[in-house]
Amino acid sequence: MSVVLVDGGGTNLGSVRYALQRLGVDASLVADAASVRAADHVILPGVGAAAPGMARLQELGLVETLRSLTQPVLGVCLGMQLLFDASDESDTACLGVIAARVARMAGAPGARVPHMGWNALVRERDGALADALRPGDHAYFVHGYAAPLGPWTVASADHAGRFSAIVQQGNFHGMQFHPERSAAVGARLLKRFLEL
Amino acid sequence: MLTRRLIPCLDVKDGKVVKGVRFRDHVVMGDIEELALAYREQGADELVFYDITASPEGRRVDRAWVDRVARAIDIPFCVAGGIRSVDDARDVLHAGADKVSINSPALERPTLVDELAAAFGVQCVVVGIDSLRDDDGQWRVRQYTGDPSRTRALARRTLDWVREAQSRGAGEIVLNCMGSDGVREGYDIEQLAAVRDVCDVPLVASGGAGAPQHFADAFARADVDGALAATVFHSGAIAIPDLKAFLRAQGVAVRP
Numbered sequence: 001m002s003v004v005l006v007d008g009g010g011t012n013l014g015s016v017r018y019a020l021q022r023l024g025v026d027a028s029l030v031a032d033a034a035s036v037r038a039a040d041h042v043i044l045p046g047v048g049a050a051a052p053g054m055a056r057l058q059e060l061g062l063v064e065t066l067r068s069l070t071q072p073v074l075g076v077c078l079g080m081q082l083l084f085d086a087s088d089e090s091d092t093a094c095l096g097v098i099a100a101r102v103a104r105m106a107g108a109p110g111a112r113v114p115h116m117g118w119n120a121l122v123r124e125r126d127g128a129l130a131d132a133l134r135p136g137d138h139a140y141f142v143h144g145y146a147a148p149l150g151p152w153t154v155a156s157a158d159h160a161g162r163f164s165a166i167v168q169q170g171n172f173h174g175m176q177f178h179p180e181r182s183a184a185v186g187a188r189l190l191k192r193f194l195e196l
Numbered sequence: 197m198l199t200r201r202l203i204p205c206l207d208v209k210d211g212k213v214v215k216g217v218r219f220r221d222h223v224v225m226g227d228i229e230e231l232a233l234a235y236r237e238q239g240a241d242e243l244v245f246y247d248i249t250a251s252p253e254g255r256r257v258d259r260a261w262v263d264r265v266a267r268a269i270d271i272p273f274c275v276a277g278g279i280r281s282v283d284d285a286r287d288v289l290h291a292g293a294d295k296v297s298i299n300s301p302a303l304e305r306p307t308l309v310d311e312l313a314a315a316f317g318v319q320c321v322v323v324g325i326d327s328l329r330d331d332d333g334q335w336r337v338r339q340y341t342g343d344p345s346r347t348r349a350l351a352r353r354t355l356d357w358v359r360e361a362q363s364r365g366a367g368e369i370v371l372n373c374m375g376s377d378g379v380r381e382g383y384d385i386e387q388l389a390a391v392r393d394v395c396d397v398p399l400v401a402s403g404g405a406g407a408p409q410h411f412a413d414a415f416a417r418a419d420v421d422g423a424l425a426a427t428v429f430h431s432g433a434i435a436i437p438d439l440k441a442f443l444r445a446q447g448v449a450v451r452p
Contacts, residue, residue, distance in 0.1 A: 011290055014291065015266055022267075022270065048316065112396060112397055112398050113397075114318060115198065116398045117200075117421060118198070118201065118451040119199065138452065140272055143319065182271075183271055186270060187270060
């Protein structure tokens with residue numbers, strides 16, 4: 001099985017790679033279209049802002065490649081947000097795999113933004129990754145923008161309003177939280193993705 | 197619902213976890229990965245590593261241990277101490293740390309906060325603040341608290357600095373209340389609540405934890421997002437699973 005991590009310049013590349021190593025998988029870091037296309041599983045990690053994230057993918061000439069992949073793809077955190085049509089963050093056009101827009105989290109008294117910490121995952125529908133969820137699962141989130149609920153929502157979380165925590169659109173999957181930093185829950189979800 | 201975070205803080209010197217009065221009489225407590233994993237197993241929600249390795253003038257501190265910790269644990273961790281530039285922060289973040297915490301260097305040069313937020317996003321940028329109440333009743337910031345011979349009081353009021361740090365791009369504030377630090381008689385609820393009022397980003401309480409009730413008070417009365425402690429965890433006086441059970445019984449949301 002070949003797993004590649006798309007080098008989108010995010011600072012969590014190392015952490016995701018180590019999480020995969022703990023599962024016995026040695027993922028390679030790639031930045032070219034041919035290597036991405038050839039992989040069995042493609043992971044798009046990401047930390048930072050949407051605009052530089054997309055700029056980096058454009059620079060590498062990976063936008064069309066990523067959109068047209070047919071093998072299992074996993075976007076993590078910003079990587080998940082980039083699967084959507086666009087983000088309100090600097091009004092950035094994204095990959096357009098999921099037809100919705102990522103918006104700034106509103107927050108509320110007592111619900112600070114950025115949303116930072118462990119929050120409960122609530123299963124919303126069936127899906128490959130939903131099979132790996134158990135009641136009471138919590139995952140580690142760090143983000144200020146979030147994707148709305150929709151048919152793509154496999155699991156939600158609530159922080160002054162519900163948002164998509166796990167998404168799926170065909171072979172494209174996404175996790176808004178950091179599975180690489182979500183202890184046993186994160187490891188279980190990553191393992192499930194690698195089994196697809 | 198977002199849960200409240202329990203955050204053990206470990207002092208690191210030359211790649212080993214140490215305890216003792218800062219900058220003297222250090223006793224090595226053990227191997228950094230083993231201790232980090234032990235806290236992860238206990239259910240710590242996050243770890244802070246405070247690197248107290250003295251940095252020789254103009255030289256980078258060896259932080260190979262950050263990479264080792266990132267390989268070993270699967271909970272988030274923050275590195276504090278000695279980060280004075282975007283390059284320093286990049287080394288630590290690329291090695292696998294989730295956040296960097298800056299304190300005295302941000303007071304020397306507040307634009308460092310802007311630079312880090314622009315380079316890595318606000319979610320990576322924690323501003324640590326050491327604060328003490330002065331005779332006139334105002335809380336003010338202290339600088340270079342790691343070294344008692346260099347510590348100095350600034351004219352800057354704590355609440356002003358909290359506001360400024362946020363506007364520059366701090367994604368989280370750790371408030372160390374020096375008046376209660378090391379005394380183990382509870383967090384400084386009055387000060388934390390005052391800072392909470394002006395702090396719209398996550399706030400972590402530090403300084404004074406001695407008993408489970410102290411954590412409950414910080415969460416219930418000062419509405420902090422996380423509580424940091426060192427001695428009570430390291431000594432075994434409070435075990436994290438017991439603390440979580442206690443907090444849950446008090447109605448505080450904690451991670452199972």
